[in-house]
Amino acid sequence: LSHLPLVRRFLVEILPRQQSGEEGRILRELCERWGWESFAKEIKDHVLGSATEQGAVRFGRITRILEDLCTGATAGSEHQRTGQGFAATFFETLCAWDNETEKQAPKIDEADKPHHQGFWREHPERSESREKKIEAEVALRRSVFLPFCRVLVALEMRDLLNEWVAHAFRYEDWYDLRDILLPAARSLVLLQESSACCEEPIQGLLQRVIERLEQRTLRPIPEPKDWSQSVKLGCKCEDCRDLQVFLRHPTE
Numbered sequence: 001l002s003h004l005p006l007v008r009r010f011l012v013e014i015l016p017r018q019q020s021g022e023e024g025r026i027l028r029e030l031c032e033r034w035g036w037e038s039f040a041k042e043i044k045d046h047v048l049g050s051a052t053e054q055g056a057v058r059f060g061r062i063t064r065i066l067e068d069l070c071t072g073a074t075a076g077s078e079h080q081r082t083g084q085g086f087a088a089t090f091f092e093t094l095c096a097w098d099n100e101t102e103k104q105a106p107k108i109d110e111a112d113k114p115h116h117q118g119f120w121r122e123h124p125e126r127s128e129s130r131e132k133k134i135e136a137e138v139a140l141r142r143s144v145f146l147p148f149c150r151v152l153v154a155l156e157m158r159d160l161l162n163e164w165v166a167h168a169f170r171y172e173d174w175y176d177l178r179d180i181l182l183p184a185a186r187s188l189v190l191l192q193e194s195s196a197c198c199e200e201p202i203q204g205l206l207q208r209v210i211e212r213l214e215q216r217t218l219r220p221i222p223e224p225k226d227w228s229q230s231v232k233l234g235c236k237c238e239d240c241r242d243l244q245v246f247l248r249h250p251t252e
Contacts, residue, residue, distance in 0.1 A: 004034065011042040016049075021061035024068025031069075036082040043069075044089045059097065060143030066090060067147050071154045083155045087148075091160055094144065098171045101137055137174045145175055146184040153191050153198045161201040169208060177212050185209045226250045 007030060015023060027047075031039060048062060070083035145168060152161040168175035175181055185206045192199050228250045233240045 004038075007034070008039070008042055011039055012046045016046045019058065019061045019065070021064035022068075024065040027065065027069050031079070031082070036078040040082050040085060043086060048086060048090045048093060059094070059140060060147075062090070063144045063147045063151070067151050067154075070151050073155055075156060080155055083151075084157055087151055087155055087157055087160065090148070091164060094148070094164075095167060098167070098174060101174060102171065134173050138176045138179055141174050142180055145180050146187060149184060149188055150191070153188070153195045153202075156195065156197040158198050158201055161198055162204065165201055165205045165208070177209065177216075181205070181209050182213075 011027075027039075027043065047065065066086060070079075070086065073080035073083050148164065149161065152164060168181060185202075188202045189206060192202055229247045231244070231247045233244050
């Protein structure tokens with residue numbers, strides 16, 4: 001920590017290649033000792049910028065680093081100003097990641113949406129590949145969305161939090177309502193009292209989640225055409241035989 005050139009080499013050559021997600025506290029100690037602007041360029045270019053170079057799995061780790069690095073910044077401090085620069089840089093990287101992911105994902109045309117009869121049967125390779133892609137991408141973003149929201153709240157970046165929420169709703173395939181957006185809204189509402197600055201985007205996220213849930217419940221649940229159940233009862237008594245017949249009947 002006392003040898004400045006060695007610290008810079010660590011940030012440029014070692015940390016981008018070897019990250020666990022727990023390095024935020026070390027970076028914070030370095031910045032508090034040498035000044036928050038001392039390593040701003042190295043952190044932006046080689047730590048935050050290493051996400052796209054090293055693969056999507058790094059985004060979750062880098063988000064944890066950023067959260068540890070930026071939490072607790074006081075208003076108007078050098079810590080806050082530098083952290084806001086880090087957050088803005090990482091936001092651009094996240095947007096580029098989602099744009100590229102969307103380009104590479106297997107496409108399903110509007111005319112081929114799942115509600116069209118026979119689509120899954122006629123195009124199993126397209127539907128399955130996209131579903132697997134979505135599942136994998138949602139898992140990656142689960143470790144990014146809420147922690148980055150907390151970073152923006154900690155840094156009092158209301159406008160960027162608004163943009164981040166809007167971005168997630170533009171890419172709802174990757175930012176799943178049930179797995180990511182709903183839990184995030186519930187968690188962030190608890191932060192409102194400690195960060196009145198970000199109350200508007202947090203309430204906006206909550207309202208949009210509620211609207212999406214209401215839209216989903218408006219869709220009627222189709223009645224099954226076949227009510228039969230392939231249940232095999234071990235008992236051979238008369239009552240169980242009658243029940244077996246009832247369960248296998250398609251309309252009763």
